[in-house]
Amino acid sequence: ETGVTQSPTHLIKTRGQQVTLRCSSQSGHNTVSWYQQALGQGPQFIFQYYREEENGRGNFPPRFSGLQFPNYSSELNVNALELDDSALYLCASSWSGTGSYEQYFGPGTRLTVT
Amino acid sequence: GENVEQHPSTLSVQEGDSAVIKCTYSDSASNYFPWYKQELGKGPQLIIDIRSNVGEKKDQRIAVTLNKTAKHFSLHITETQPEDSAVYFCAANSYNFNKFYFGSGTKLNVKP
Numbered sequence: 001e002t003g004v005t006q007s008p009t010h011l012i013k014t015r016g017q018q019v020t021l022r023c024s025s026q027s028g029h030n031t032v033s034w035y036q037q038a039l040g041q042g043p044q045f046i047f048q049y050y051r052e053e054e055n056g057r058g059n060f061p062p063r064f065s066g067l068q069f070p071n072y073s074s075e076l077n078v079n080a081l082e083l084d085d086s087a088l089y090l091c092a093s094s095w096s097g098t099g100s101y102e103q104y105f106g107p108g109t110r111l112t113v114t
Numbered sequence: 115g116e117n118v119e120q121h122p123s124t125l126s127v128q129e130g131d132s133a134v135i136k137c138t139y140s141d142s143a144s145n146y147f148p149w150y151k152q153e154l155g156k157g158p159q160l161i162i163d164i165r166s167n168v169g170e171k172k173d174q175r176i177a178v179t180l181n182k183t184a185k186h187f188s189l190h191i192t193e194t195q196p197e198d199s200a201v202y203f204c205a206a207n208s209y210n211f212n213k214f215y216f217g218s219g220t221k222l223n224v225k226p
Contacts (some may be wrong), residue, residue, distance in 0.1 A: 004157075034215070042120075042216030043158065056213050066183050090157055101146040101165075101207055102216065105157035 002108035003092050010114045013081050021109045023078040025093035031055070032074040033103060034066060037088040049074050050096050078111075086113045118206050120217025127194050128225050135202055135220045138186040143209035147187050149178060150203045150220075158203060162189070165193040194224045 005024045013019050025032050028085040031050045035043035045058035049068035063079040078083070078085055088110050117140040127133050139147075145166040145191035150188055164171045164178045164187065171178050175194075180187040201221050205214040 005155075035214075040219075042205075042218050043117075043214075045215070048213060050185050060214070102148070102160060102163065103158060105150070107155075107157045113138075 004091060004104055006089075006091055006106040006109050008109060009083045009107070010110045010112075012113070012114065014112055015047055015083060019081060020112070021089050021091075023074045023076070023091035023093075023106060025072045025074070025091075026104055027111050029051045029093035029095050030072050030103075031096040032068055032072065032077045033094070035090040035092065035105075036060070037090055037108070039087070042089055045092075046076070052077045055096075059073060079114045083113050086111060103112065115142055116206050116208060116215040118204060118217045118218060119213045120204050121220065122220060122223045124223070126223045126225065129194060129196060131194055133165040133191045133194050133198070133222055134162045134223075135189045135204070135222075136186060137204035137206075138184075139140050139206040139215075139219050140185065141209070142182075142185065143208070145209055146207040147178070147180060148205050148214070149176075150205065152201045152203060154200075161202075191222075194222075196224050196226050198222060200205070 007022045033048040034046040037043040047057040048055045052068045058104045065077045068074045088108040093107045094103045120137045148163040151161045152158045177190040192211045202215040
């Protein structure tokens, strides 16, 4: 069984640019959630994808968008980057079934916006 | 939405002692409460979880207790070891939905 993987590991972008982060879910999982973790804080929910559609969204502006592919992998896209977007971006995979709640996180992508 | 508060923010214990981290939540409809351990440069690792129909759960040196009436839950680590040093996060879900609200984290330092 393979775990959750994310790419790239680190990324440096300039304010105003766009970025795409990628996540491969754990084998057997059909749902991917994305979180933003600022330094010294707990992860904050961005959105979740299930069956290739957005299934819930946190308090993030529309310039944060995503995709899920038929193999359940996912992308997070951020447009018009701002300095405050600098953070660790985590994806978590899970199985959306009755009574199933466990989420397993990847190692994250560290995004620095200068 | 749900609000999760976590205390203390830092905790230093001697190897072999016990450590307790406490969290409170605001949404009485939350029904799943996981705990994660995050080491430097890594993603959060699920270490134990508890559901609202259970009051306590143990896994070797780790235990979690839940008080639904008071809306608080706690992580207990016994016989702490230096490798337990990390940041620990509690979380609560939106009812029957796996969107998690996280606490602000507790940095645990176990001194040899």
